Amino acid sequence: MDKDNFFMLEALKQAKKAFEIDEVPVGCVLVHENKVIARGHNQVEKLKDATAHAEMICLTSGSAHFNNWRLEDTILYTTLEPCIMCAGAIINARVKKVVYSAKDLRVGANGSFIDVFKKKHPIHEVEFTSGVLEELSSDLLRKFFQKARKSKLSKY
Numbered sequence: 001m002d003k004d005n006f007f008m009l010e011a012l013k014q015a016k017k018a019f020e021i022d023e024v025p026v027g028c029v030l031v032h033e034n035k036v037i038a039r040g041h042n043q044v045e046k047l048k049d050a051t052a053h054a055e056m057i058c059l060t061s062g063s064a065h066f067n068n069w070r071l072e073d074t075i076l077y078t079t080l081e082p083c084i085m086c087a088g089a090i091i092n093a094r095v096k097k098v099v100y101s102a103k104d105l106r107v108g109a110n111g112s113f114i115d116v117f118k119k120k121h122p123i124h125e126v127e128f129t130s131g132v133l134e135e136l137s138s139d140l141l142r143k144f145f146q147k148a149r150k151s152k153l154s155k156y
Helices: 003-020 054-066 084-092 134-150
Strands: 027-032 035-041 074-080 097-102 127-129
Touching: 003 027, 003 035, 003 054, 003 074, 003 097, 003 134, 027 054, 035 054, 054 074, 054 084, 074 134, 097 134
Parallel strands: 074 097, 097 127
Antiparallel strands: 027 035, 027 074
8 A cells, every 4th residue: 555545544543533532533643764653633622723724733742742833854645735824833833744635626735725835935944645545534524515505513
């Protein structure tokens, strides 16, 4: 199995955890030297914290792993294109590469809504790969929002 597919499946496991607790199903893993060193899934509702996105939780956990805020030579696999907030954190943390699954037309920061990474950044440039297992991630998101509408979780 392709390395990107393998790690994206790990991120999808995290997204399913979010789905099970009625969070928007986004999950991610942080990889260093072909090993998962951190995991995260959305916990915005659970923690009552707008910044508790999967990527932010994963980056915080990765920093704890290294005892350092710099996450150089890491790859972040996430099931949804990072938003502007998460993009800023990814740049500041010096993540080498982001691999994501589905595009986020509402708030995606890698060109779907806005392109935070288009302009050469003075601190750090991030590599990107998109569309890895996109259909699996999109299906999970679609299922979540259909469920939310039916159960009147109108906050979404």
